[in-house]
Amino acid sequence: MSLWVHEFRPSNFAELDLNERLTDNLRQLCTEEELPHLLLYGPPGSGKQTRVGACLQELFGAGSRRIKIESRQLDAGGSKKLEITMVSSVYHVEITPSEAGNQDRFVVQELLKEIAQTQQIDQNAKHRYKVVVINEADHLTREAQAALRRTMEIYTSNLRIVMVATSLSPIMEPIRSRTLLVRVPAPSEDEIAKVLQSIAAAKRVSVQSDAVLHKIAATSQRNMRKAILMLEAMYAQNEQLTESAVVPLADWEAVIKKEAFEIVKSPTTSKLAEVRGTNYELLSHCIPPQIILRTLLLQILPLVDAKAAPGIIEAAALFDHRIRLGTKAIFHLEAFVARVMNVLSSR
Amino acid sequence: MSFFKPKATNSTPRAPTKVPWTEKYRPKSLNDVAAQDAIVSVLKKTLQSSNLPHMLFYGPPGTGKTSTILALARDLYGPELRKTRVLELNASDDRGISVVREKIKNFSRTAVGNVSSEIRQKYPAPDFKLIILDEADMMTHDAQAALRRTMENYAKTTRFCLICNYVTRIIDPLASRCSKFRFKELSQESALNRLQYICEQENVEVEDEEVLRSLLKLTNGDLRQSITLLQSAAGFAPVVTKDILSELAGVVPDNIVSKVIEVAEIGNQKQIEKAVENIILDGYSVSELLDQLHDTLLTSVISSKSKSMLANTFSVANRRLVDGGDEHIELLNIVTQTAQALKA
Ligand SMILES: Nc1ncnc2c1ncn2[C@@H]1O[C@H](COP(=O)(O)OP(=O)(O)O)[C@@H](O)[C@H]1O
Ligand SMILES: [Mg+2]
Numbered sequence: 137m138s139l140w141v142h143e144f145r146p147s148n149f150a151e152l153d154l155n156e157r158l159t160d161n162l163r164q165l166c167t168e169e170e171l172p173h174l175l176l177y178g179p180p181g182s183g184k185q186t187r188v189g190a191c192l193q194e195l196f197g198a199g200s201r202r203i204k205i206e207s208r209q210l211d212a213g214g215s216k217k218l219e220i221t222m223v224s225s226v227y228h229v230e231i232t233p234s235e236a237g238n239q240d241r242f243v244v245q246e247l248l249k250e251i252a253q254t255q256q257i258d259q260n261a262k263h264r265y266k267v268v269v270i271n272e273a274d275h276l277t278r279e280a281q282a283a284l285r286r287t288m289e290i291y292t293s294n295l296r297i298v299m300v301a302t303s304l305s306p307i308m309e310p311i312r313s314r315t316l317l318v319r320v321p322a323p324s325e326d327e328i329a330k331v332l333q334s335i336a337a338a339k340r341v342s343v344q345s346d347a348v349l350h351k352i353a354a355t356s357q358r359n360m361r362k363a364i365l366m367l368e369a370m371y372a373q374n375e376q377l378t379e380s381a382v383v384p385l386a387d388w389e390a391v392i393k394k395e396a397f398e399i400v401k402s403p404t405t406s407k408l409a410e411v412r413g414t415n416y417e418l419l420s421h422c423i424p425p426q427i428i429l430r431t432l433l434l435q436i437l438p439l440v441d442a443k444a445a446p447g448i449i450e451a452a453a454l455f456d457h458r459i460r461l462g463t464k465a466i467f468h469l470e471a472f473v474a475r476v477m478n479v480l481s482s483r
Numbered sequence: 484m485s486f487f488k489p490k491a492t493n494s495t496p497r498a499p500t501k502v503p504w505t506e507k508y509r510p511k512s513l514n515d516v517a518a519q520d521a522i523v524s525v526l527k528k529t530l531q532s533s534n535l536p537h538m539l540f541y542g543p544p545g546t547g548k549t550s551t552i553l554a555l556a557r558d559l560y561g562p563e564l565r566k567t568r569v570l571e572l573n574a575s576d577d578r579g580i581s582v583v584r585e586k587i588k589n590f591s592r593t594a595v596g597n598v599s600s601e602i603r604q605k606y607p608a609p610d611f612k613l614i615i616l617d618e619a620d621m622m623t624h625d626a627q628a629a630l631r632r633t634m635e636n637y638a639k640t641t642r643f644c645l646i647c648n649y650v651t652r653i654i655d656p657l658a659s660r661c662s663k664f665r666f667k668e669l670s671q672e673s674a675l676n677r678l679q680y681i682c683e684q685e686n687v688e689v690e691d692e693e694v695l696r697s698l699l700k701l702t703n704g705d706l707r708q709s710i711t712l713l714q715s716a717a718g719f720a721p722v723v724t725k726d727i728l729s730e731l732a733g734v735v736p737d738n739i740v741s742k743v744i745e746v747a748e749i750g751n752q753k754q755i756e757k758a759v760e761n762i763i764l765d766g767y768s769v770s771e772l773l774d775q776l777h778d779t780l781l782t783s784v785i786s787s788k789s790k791s792m793l794a795n796t797f798s799v800a801n802r803r804l805v806d807g808g809d810e811h812i813e814l815l816n817i818v819t820q821t822a823q824a825l826k827a
Contacts, residue, residue: 178766305804313708
């Protein structure tokens, strides 16, 4: 039995009923003979991957859905090797170069060129080029981005690159200037509610009123994936979804919410040790540290006085940056918590 | 003109996919390079004298650096000879010190073969080979230092052309061995001409005169990006308009920028948080928004204290965003700090 999120994922443009203008534009683009390189950006859960899938379907037909997953070894300079997961069909390859950390340029240099230099296997393929989907493009190092630049120009007859990113900022100008930027906004609460409604109908979930679905949509922060997961979780716990039913948070979010509450309630150094334990726990469950920090910030803000907010936000921005550049996430999370406690207790 | 000819395909049986316009309209000969007249005329002289210095091309993206050297190579050797006489290395190649040395050694070592008189008649076909190191500013300083020796070793038989955006990233001993060519941002007129020419060739209909001008404004004069945008816009709609172009360029609409400034002026923290959340969820790029906020706020009439606070906030934020700082947190900080600054 698959999760509803997967079961109800649209597989082509016709099934995509969100954000029609964007969908129309993309579909139109895929019917053009000369597809440019693309860079899709937008918040998590806004449907970037789904749209990439729909593009592939439009470009190459159902064959693009027959995928295999394999792991590939690559030379990483000298005798070093690195391993990377490749999801591929006959027509396309999907990679996440950031898996290779700061050795990601080898992925671009080796793998991309190899793909670019081989011809399409399917002689009847609709297009001569193959598509390489690069996930988490905003995590590419500068070196990897530099490696992409000429590759994007030289192999245009064999290769189209589709990059997917949440943030445009770390992507350097020369790459941006070689791609078509496609902004993918998160669906509106109404749109989410509509999708939830159709899933609820298909699964015969009894829903007291639309207000419930809107509440889920709001709690999900306009994140479709989360909203569907929430709907499924609520359905598992309740006979009928009533207006008073609690929308469950993911475990880790609930933990952070509690952490925020504790910090604000007693901003003392004795709490600091306890909070450190919680953060260790979250990290060991592979919750990315930048997400922990952001979630913590957004949970703290509603609990504090508006006058305290600027100091707390400033600290968050400072330590978020350090998490990204440093190596010890736990230090920076802890420093953030300490700073927040400081701001709160000195008032 | 030579770029009317269809692009040679790599002898595949299948019908060639059409190439993107940036490639299709890449100047094929020095004559086609627009707006870099000074550079072109110097290079043409070197064509006649058949003597070429080492060269360093630098300038902003999309000003014709790569195109110019490729065109020069073609004009020097012709399409056939070019294949054996020109080596192009760029950041997509592994450019560790040893690899660069090895590749250059292998390439430079082989003697240049005899050139048929047929080719000689049409092209200068000088006796040296040409090595192009594109995106040279991405090479480490060590690799650059190693390159200096290599350049000396093969000086008799080989000419180098280094290409980069920032000349300061090239170490001095290397830069000083080259004739430097600065590629200027294309003048509005020549860029416009080029875009108009492409519109004619591709039957693109634009809404009015202003559309192409606004396109260049959107891309800060980057012709490559302008051409990419033009092609995409033409794929989207029968008539290209300003609005389509702005959307495709990732520009944050004016009403969003005004909204941000408005909530910062009012200074209600809850309102700020809500506005920021919506902008993030709508997927707007925070660095784009920062650019626009910068341009609007720092030219407005506010106290010099406010201005200095804002300038500092924007400077820090730009750095963090480029480093991959979280966009939501950053924007929240930018707007909150802006509110503080406007109060000052
Ligand atoms: N001076 C120019 N004259 C004509 N076309 C140009 C010129 N500069 C840029 N272009 C256009 O922009 C594209 C990119 O130019 P390129 O030479 O690759 O820029 P870069 O300076 O970044 O190497 C070319 O394919 C061409 O279509
Ligand atoms: Mg270039």
